[in-house]
Amino acid sequence: xLNRLTKLFxxxxxxxxxxxxxxxxxxxxxxxxxxxxxxxxxxxIIEIGIPYSDPLADGPVIQESGMAAIDGGMTLQVxxxxxxxxxxxxxxxxxxxxxxxxxxxxxxxxxxxDCVKTGIDxxxxxxxxLMEYEQFYKDKLTQRNISISFLITPQTxxxxxxxxxxxxxxxxxxxxxxxxxxxxxxxxxxxxxxFERIKSLHLSTPQLIGFGISDRESYLTASKYANGAxxxxxxxxHLKDKNEVDNATADFxxxxxxx
Amino acid sequence: xxxxSENGYYGSFGGAYIPEMLYPNVKELQENYLSMIYADDFxxxxxxxxxxxxxxxxxxxxxxxxxxxxxxxxxxxxxxxCHTGAHKINNTIGQILLAKKLNKKRIIAETGAGQHGVATxxxxxxxxxxxxxxxxxxxxxxxxxxxxxxxxxxxxxxSATSGSQTLKDATNEAxxxxxxxxxxxxxxxxxxxxxxxxxxxxxxxxxxxxxEMKSQLLEATGRENPDLIIACVGGGSNAAxxxxxxxxxxxxxxxxxxxxxxxxYSGKSAATSILGTEGIIHGSRTLLMQTTDGQxxxxxxxxAGLDYPGIGPLHAHLITTGRAEAVSVTDENALKAAFELSRxxxxxxxxxxxxxxxxxxxxxxxxxxxxxxxxxxxxDKDLNTYMEYLDKY
Numbered sequence: 001x002l003n004r005l006t007k008l009f010x011x012x013x014x015x016x017x018x019x020x021x022x023x024x025x026x027x028x029x030x031x032x033x034x035x036x037x038x039x040x041x042x043x044x045i046i047e048i049g050i051p052y053s054d055p056l057a058d059g060p061v062i063q064e065s066g067m068a069a070i071d072g073g074m075t076l077q078v079x080x081x082x083x084x085x086x087x088x089x090x091x092x093x094x095x096x097x098x099x100x101x102x103x104x105x106x107x108x109x110x111x112x113x114d115c116v117k118t119g120i121d122x123x124x125x126x127x128x129x130l131m132e133y134e135q136f137y138k139d140k141l142t143q144r145n146i147s148i149s150f151l152i153t154p155q156t157x158x159x160x161x162x163x164x165x166x167x168x169x170x171x172x173x174x175x176x177x178x179x180x181x182x183x184x185x186x187x188x189x190x191x192x193x194x195f196e197r198i199k200s201l202h203l204s205t206p207q208l209i210g211f212g213i214s215d216r217e218s219y220l221t222a223s224k225y226a227n228g229a230x231x232x233x234x235x236x237x238h239l240k241d242k243n244e245v246d247n248a249t250a251d252f253x254x255x256x257x258x259x
Numbered sequence: 260x261x262x263x264s265e266n267g268y269y270g271s272f273g274g275a276y277i278p279e280m281l282y283p284n285v286k287e288l289q290e291n292y293l294s295m296i297y298a299d300d301f302x303x304x305x306x307x308x309x310x311x312x313x314x315x316x317x318x319x320x321x322x323x324x325x326x327x328x329x330x331x332x333x334x335x336x337x338x339x340x341c342h343t344g345a346h347k348i349n350n351t352i353g354q355i356l357l358a359k360k361l362n363k364k365r366i367i368a369e370t371g372a373g374q375h376g377v378a379t380x381x382x383x384x385x386x387x388x389x390x391x392x393x394x395x396x397x398x399x400x401x402x403x404x405x406x407x408x409x410x411x412x413x414x415x416x417x418s419a420t421s422g423s424q425t426l427k428d429a430t431n432e433a434x435x436x437x438x439x440x441x442x443x444x445x446x447x448x449x450x451x452x453x454x455x456x457x458x459x460x461x462x463x464x465x466x467x468x469x470x471e472m473k474s475q476l477l478e479a480t481g482r483e484n485p486d487l488i489i490a491c492v493g494g495g496s497n498a499a500x501x502x503x504x505x506x507x508x509x510x511x512x513x514x515x516x517x518x519x520x521x522x523x524y525s526g527k528s529a530a531t532s533i534l535g536t537e538g539i540i541h542g543s544r545t546l547l548m549q550t551t552d553g554q555x556x557x558x559x560x561x562x563a564g565l566d567y568p569g570i571g572p573l574h575a576h577l578i579t580t581g582r583a584e585a586v587s588v589t590d591e592n593a594l595k596a597a598f599e600l601s602r603x604x605x606x607x608x609x610x611x612x613x614x615x616x617x618x619x620x621x622x623x624x625x626x627x628x629x630x631x632x633x634x635x636x637x638x639d640k641d642l643n644t645y646m647e648y649l650d651k652y
Contacts, residue, residue: 056277067422153441155441175280179280180435180438
């Protein structure tokens with residue numbers, strides 16, 4: 001059975017633009033506006049970050065946006081409430097990104113059920129071990145038709161890449177370099193050779209490149225070696241201090257998509 | 260039997276909940292740590308350095324005045340006499356030798372009170388490796404002497420300015436550094452926390468404490484086992500070391516002393532075993548202080564080394580199964596105990612250790628009991644805090 005995410009991959013496999021934003025940032029009630037504006041401006045997949053106090057894989061930009069969102073009152077329950085009617089507004093694939101502790105405290109089953117109710121298509125949980133997923137959660141996600149995407153990095157061994165390929169049901173999140181999010185910009189030659197190495201493995205799951213993708217140039221370069229790219233910190237930075245998030249979001253996507 | 264499972268769990272606590280970026284380094288450690296640290300040449304060098312460089316074995320001192328006051332036989336395991344002034348160096352000696360075996364050129368560490376930072380900077384100086392210490396901005400202020408020592412030893416001290424700017428955040432920053440520098444860097448975690456194998460690795464290096472206690476007690480009392488072992492617990496490395504060889508000796512009561520801060524339910528506390536719920540912190544499934552939404556709560560303790568919102572998974576297991584008894588001691592009582600020990604035994608303990616001393620007032624025991632308190636560190640680093648209370652106590 002297809003969900004909006006897997007259906008997208010059936011129809012489009014090039015230059016897929018995924019944009020990350022932190023739920024509740026810059027303001028608590030911006031969630032729906034940002035999602036709709038991203039979708040209308042041409043983002044293909046939207047990754048909604050659940051703000052977390054201790055996001056180990058993220059850099060200062062995303063951590064600060066998360067702290068601001070938490071201070072502003074964002075919780076997982078508030079987020080699901082905000083998403084109740086989102087499927088009457090847009091059919092863009094939506095994925096949630098959060099840390100495993102947040103799911104544990106909310107209750108994994110309740111979390112997955114609320115994902116189904118609100119129309120979430122996929123998950124990224126960077127600190128959920130592959131083995132634990134396979135043993136305890138794979139069936140739960142499959143039953144609910146929710147995709148999951150695991151990460152690979154330049155240091156991930158080939159045998160493990162194949163394991164990630166076998167277990168990922170959305171896309172493979174190709175971390176572009178050894179770094180936390182938002183630290184580096186631009187793409188270097190050693191990254192290109194890593195991208196080529198991954199491409200040559202002809203993995204069965206679509207691949208999106210993220211970390212360090214910040215502008216049109218890096219988006220287009222990354223898209224040459226994968227099915228598309230993920231932009232996060234650059235968008236969060238762009239939203240900082242913006243009152244009109246609707247226009248600000250459209251402006252940002254236009255800069256990426258229009259020559 | 261208290262035993263670590265193959266996947267790094269003590270009961271339901273432990274494991275390795277880490278982002279993929281950390282996976283290769285953690286896996287390398289998981290696969291190699293036991294064979295590396297129990298190799299003959301490793302053990303020889305480890306024990307040589309512990310003896311001639313650290314000054315081990317540390318004395319097991321019969322504290323006669325403290326014993327008379329509390330009506331029991333009380334021994335102090337003098338980890339405060341280790342080189343650099345605390346038990347922390349037992350672990351850093353072990354881990355620096357491991358880093359060498361793994362061909363790492365650059366060392367990172369987090370520190371709360373600064374004792375682990377100093378112990379790491381010390382072994383890096385000794386071994387000629389680059390050393391970067393992450394320390395919360397708040398802790399940099401309250402533990403200034405240790406910051407100066409780290410710098411004198413050639414380390415770079417980086418201020419962690421995120422979150423509560425204490426040990427939790429310093430640990431986050433160190434982990435992020437490791438993500439950014441995966442190939443040449445080894446992360447020397449200072450406590451029995453973090454992803455598997457760190458809790459076990461650090462406990463094994465610290466287990467020299469209870470190894471010595473066994474032979475020292477045998478000589479002093481005619482039996483290896485005391486009736487009680489008391490140790491303070493932040494992450495829990497000194498307690499893990501003091502308990503280690505007694506974990507399965509059920510006749511030995513294990514007392515884990517946490518920081519109650521301004522009172523367990525005051526909102527300014529670090530009593531994790533009472534206030535904590537099961538969750539994940541720094542890659543480990545354990546008890547931690549968090550909101551119902553899973554956001555990690557900022558703890559409070561007057562002692563920077565106990566100011567941590569989690570406890571090591573071993574301790575979570577020991578406490579929830581009843582093998583260890585948790586006691587919590589307030590800031591004020593810890594200060595009182597620090598002055599008392601100074602005045603009656605002539606030993607100025609670290610603020611962390613002072614919590615363990617005060618536990619004598621909070622637990623029941625018999626006059627025939629033999630009690631060992633792990634005197635984990637000396638109080639020089641806390642003199643600024645102590646001076647503020649000099650007129651009061």
